[in-house]
Amino acid sequence: MALLPSPKGNGFACLLYFMKKSRSKTNISILLALAVTVAAVFNGTASAKISEVTADDCTKSENAHSQDYSTYGDTVKSQLIKNPDGTFSRIELIGTNIVEEVYSSAFSFISSHSTPLELPQYGGIYATDDYYFVVEGKKNYEEQPGVPEFRIIKYSKSWTRITSADITDANTTGPFDAGSCRFSESNGKLYIHTCHEMYKSSDGLNHQANVTIHLDMETCTVEYLMKDVSNVSYGYVSHSFNQFIQASDDLVYACDHGDAYPRGCVITRYDPSKTGKGSFGTKNEYVVMVPFEGSIGNNYTGAMIGGLAVTKSSAIIAGAMQRSGANDIFVSSVPKSNFDESAVNMRYITDLGKDGKETASNPHLISIPDNKYLLIWETYKILNKRTFICQQKINYLLLDENGNDIGTIQSFAGCLSECIPIVSDGNIIWYSTGKFVYNILSDYLTSETTAPVFYIMPLDGSKPEKLKTGYQFEKDGILFEVTNPGSEEGTVKAVKAVKYTDSGILIPGSVVYSEKRYIVSDVSAGFFNELPSVWIKNLTDTVISLPDKSEDGKMVFRWTNRTREEITSLSPGETAKKTAFDDSGETIFIPMITPSPEVTPGFSTRVTPSPGSSVTPGPTPRVTPSPGPRVTPSPSPRVTPSPEPRVTPSPSPSPTPRVTPSPGPRVTPSPSPRVTPSPEPRVTPSPSPRV
Numbered sequence: 001m002a003l004l005p006s007p008k009g010n011g012f013a014c015l016l017y018f019m020k021k022s023r024s025k026t027n028i029s030i031l032l033a034l035a036v037t038v039a040a041v042f043n044g045t046a047s048a049k050i051s052e053v054t055a056d057d058c059t060k061s062e063n064a065h066s067q068d069y070s071t072y073g074d075t076v077k078s079q080l081i082k083n084p085d086g087t088f089s090r091i092e093l094i095g096t097n098i099v100e101e102v103y104s105s106a107f108s109f110i111s112s113h114s115t116p117l118e119l120p121q122y123g124g125i126y127a128t129d130d131y132y133f134v135v136e137g138k139k140n141y142e143e144q145p146g147v148p149e150f151r152i153i154k155y156s157k158s159w160t161r162i163t164s165a166d167i168t169d170a171n172t173t174g175p176f177d178a179g180s181c182r183f184s185e186s187n188g189k190l191y192i193h194t195c196h197e198m199y200k201s202s203d204g205l206n207h208q209a210n211v212t213i214h215l216d217m218e219t220c221t222v223e224y225l226m227k228d229v230s231n232v233s234y235g236y237v238s239h240s241f242n243q244f245i246q247a248s249d250d251l252v253y254a255c256d257h258g259d260a261y262p263r264g265c266v267i268t269r270y271d272p273s274k275t276g277k278g279s280f281g282t283k284n285e286y287v288v289m290v291p292f293e294g295s296i297g298n299n300y301t302g303a304m305i306g307g308l309a310v311t312k313s314s315a316i317i318a319g320a321m322q323r324s325g326a327n328d329i330f331v332s333s334v335p336k337s338n339f340d341e342s343a344v345n346m347r348y349i350t351d352l353g354k355d356g357k358e359t360a361s362n363p364h365l366i367s368i369p370d371n372k373y374l375l376i377w378e379t380y381k382i383l384n385k386r387t388f389i390c391q392q393k394i395n396y397l398l399l400d401e402n403g404n405d406i407g408t409i410q411s412f413a414g415c416l417s418e419c420i421p422i423v424s425d426g427n428i429i430w431y432s433t434g435k436f437v438y439n440i441l442s443d444y445l446t447s448e449t450t451a452p453v454f455y456i457m458p459l460d461g462s463k464p465e466k467l468k469t470g471y472q473f474e475k476d477g478i479l480f481e482v483t484n485p486g487s488e489e490g491t492v493k494a495v496k497a498v499k500y501t502d503s504g505i506l507i508p509g510s511v512v513y514s515e516k517r518y519i520v521s522d523v524s525a526g527f528f529n530e531l532p533s534v535w536i537k538n539l540t541d542t543v544i545s546l547p548d549k550s551e552d553g554k555m556v557f558r559w560t561n562r563t564r565e566e567i568t569s570l571s572p573g574e575t576a577k578k579t580a581f582d583d584s585g586e587t588i589f590i591p592m593i594t595p596s597p598e599v600t601p602g603f604s605t606r607v608t609p610s611p612g613s614s615v616t617p618g619p620t621p622r623v624t625p626s627p628g629p630r631v632t633p634s635p636s637p638r639v640t641p642s643p644e645p646r647v648t649p650s651p652s653p654s655p656t657p658r659v660t661p662s663p664g665p666r667v668t669p670s671p672s673p674r675v676t677p678s679p680e681p682r683v684t685p686s687p688s689p690r691v
Contacts, residue, residue, distance in 0.1 A: 060449035062434025066418040072178040073242030123181035137175025154220045172196040186247035190215040193245035209238035244308035255308045264291040289332040307365025311401035318365040324353025327360040333403030373399040428457040493522040
């Protein structure tokens with residue numbers, strides 16, 4: 001396999017990215033290759049820059065590319081919040097704990113707090129200026145009465161537990177199963193749109209569908225719950241594999257990714273003041289925004305839904321759809337004033353299947369100032385039907401309130417995650433964590449958790465403030481320190497090897513950080529401590545300060561070229577200035593215990609984690625990529641939705657579920673694996689009247 005440049009800068013890091021998620025996530029392999037850095041544009045013409053800030057002293061995790069899914073959605077486990085005092089909170093479910101980390105406005109780490117889950121299943125968190133609302137759940141396969149199948153907990157911003165509401169007997173065996181959980185707030189009410197696996201029906205099967213909850217935020221009491229089998233006229237979608245919700249103009253808009261009833265992306269809107277227990281109420285409208293091909297009961301739809309935006313004039317959804325062997329980005333909109341399928345405008349933003357070289361990720365759809373909306377997504381190169389190349393390439397397009405284009409598609413280098421970008425002080429900000437390290441020689445793969453990288457993108461097209469002398473940042477396992485910011489190009493010193501392997505580490509001749517190039521002009525003596533070997537590329541006239549080793553250590557320092565012909569031998573403690581190069585223009589420096597021609601460059605899988613890291617060192621078994629669901633449907637187990645009733649459901653309320661306060665003491669949850677539905681027969685739905 002040929003060696004490729006790293007995604008960012010000139011460092012050597014050829015990585016194979018094999019995303020192994022739960023059944024709700026994409027199983028694909030992505031080979032990280034050369035990043036393409038292109039000027040970003042936020043007004044269609046002006047150039048914008050992007051800054052990256054890597055936070056230290058924080059909890060490591062892995063959420064890169066987690067906005068993607070193949071068949072089933074998943075709950076959002078990481079988000080970024082702007083606090084009233086100007087700080088930022090990174091809130092993420094890590095293990096069985098909700099971890100909040102507070103950062104300054106410059107994203108310097110301030111503090112951390114961990115709160116254990118009370119119930120085993122995590123739905124999500126919603127933040128106000130004063131409170132956190134956390135939604136959790138518990139599986140109830142035995143259908144026992146009184147089990148808290150859903151629990152909504154109200155915390156202060158300092159994580160003092162205030163109160164909670166348990167939802168029992170809610171027709172739920174698996175809360176949040178095969179879907180997501182999202183929130184919207186209006187007039188003191190919190191609207192929660194999620195999903196569940198239901199009690200066994202008359203056909204002996206447990207079916208999956210959506211769930212909607214209305215909560216009074218002041219008292220933390222449940223005022224409304226939609227949890228029973230119905231039809232789309234009453235807001236019921238089965239199966240519902242991804243959920244979105246937004247309140248606007250005294251109406252609530254709920255969006256579902258359906259595979260059967262209906263088979264498509266559907267938006268239902270209703271007046272929350274007219275809802276009754278067990279149904280959306282009597283004044284509901286629905287529009288299928290994007291119909292999906294395929295048969296009823298086939299879980300795979302070839303689509304991902306990435307966002308819902310309700311503007312002054314329209315309801316807009318955005319996602320990615322498979323066509324011609326690649327995922328293309330689509331936008332579908334409908335006017336509020338003519339909320340009907342005849343008025344839907346569905347169009348593709350990209351045409352990647354035309355040449356079959358790239359495929360799109362699931363997008364985010366973000367509201368930005370001036371009644372504009374930002375559609376942002378990643379593109380991966382297609383190697384074959386089983387492998388994608390991650391280019392670290394982000395694309396975006398501005399939309400108006402009707403979903404029409406403003407300007408053209410622009411691109412820049414970076415990585416998205418499930419963390420939805422937020423708007424703050426004229427910037428768009430999000431973060432991602434995690435990476436995968438691939439050993440070329442052994443074909444082994446290691447997944448690494450990492451500290452968060454915060455992406456800061458100015459909306460006005462201005463350039464980020466340049467880094468000051470003494471500023472340190474980590475790039476590709478090396479800690480660099482700025483020695484001269486410079487005007488066009490700066491210089492940095494390689495201070496420390498943060499991560500290294502049995503084969504050593506490569507120091508690039510230059511690095512790109514915050515879209516500016518820095519020449520590596522110096523390497524600290526401490527850099528070489530305990531390193532088995534160091535490969536230095538294109539370090540013209542670079543001063544190397546060697547560590548002071550005793551003869552007892554039998555350390556031999558020498559310069560070699562690519563064929564390992566000795567050029568110069570150096571004594572311990574010497575300082576060397578090297579300008580000789582081989583035919584490839586590469587200088588290689590190898591300090592080693594005993595000189596050996598068998599030393600081979602390349603990354604192995606051993607990683608030295610910092611304290612608290614969840615990285616497990618050592619090689620992992622050889623990974624054979626599974627078929628990428630964006631190109632070939634994954635062999636997901638078929639889940640059959642429950643049939644819609646052949647009669648129009650009565651708008652009268654169904655039996656009221658019990659909603660009771662949960663006990664105060666916290667319960668330490670035990671891990672509960674997600675259960676894969678057993679194959680179920682297809683059911684042909686009967687037509688249901690539209691209300």
